[in-house]
Amino acid sequence: MKLNAKEFGAMQGGVKEFIHKHLEMRVLRKLGLHIAGNNILEIGCGSGFGAELINAYHPSNYLGIDLMPQQIELAKRRNVKNSQFELLDATQIDKLSTSGLFPHQVEEIVVFRILHHIPEWKKVLKESYEKLPPGGSIYIIEPYRFLSKLADLFLAWQHPKEALFSTAEFEQEMRQLGFQIESISIGYGFAMRGTITKPVE
Secondary structure, three states, X not given: OOOOHHHHHHOOOHHHHHHHHHHHHHHHHHHOOOOOOOEEEEEOOOOOHHHHHHHOOOOOEEEEEEOOHHHHHHHHHXXXXXXXXXXXXXXXXXXXXXXXXXXXXXXXXXEEOOHHHOOOHHHHHHHHHXXXXXXXXXXXXXXXXXXXXXXXXXXXXOOOHHHOOOHHHHHHHHHHHOEEEEEEEOOOEEEEEEEEOOOOO
16 A cells, blocks of 8 residues: 555655664675675665665666655656666566566565555565575565554554554465565564575476
8 A cells, every 4th residue: 555645754764764774774684685696676665765775785686666656756866776666566566577677587575664554465475475586585674563553543654454464474474475484573573584495386
């Protein structure tokens, strides 16, 4: 789902970008995120700050997708080298193969705090599993469920109820799909690596 106006404003710059750069990116690198020379897909690229962080590690190709035209417009204004941004629903990443938007094998997928906005988050994980090659990984950061509920209660951010997953529920879904997972707490949420360890059927 699209962010409402209140959350959209809160996600631009400031504290969000500081945390993004000095905590979240470092945590994902610690989990094994290997960017140099790889084709990277970022689900929910927002205004493009994540693309700037990823580009600093020299990916072969980068694609950021987002459901909100306003975010894609902001991301394109950053003029991040060797990067492209496309308006695409995260539940439709299977279309990348047939649309010609990104004619490269996706080798790593990065998701910064976006799945708790998507009612069909399980479908996003399933399509990510099918999109990645053996040895490829998805790197995810998500807030704990109680924080999303507090944001809805006190800030009226209106997260979809279908996406208010617990950490245990999320891990179970990843394992059922076939990902080998590694997960660590980052205080306000969890960071997770899910790796394809066998050929995708």
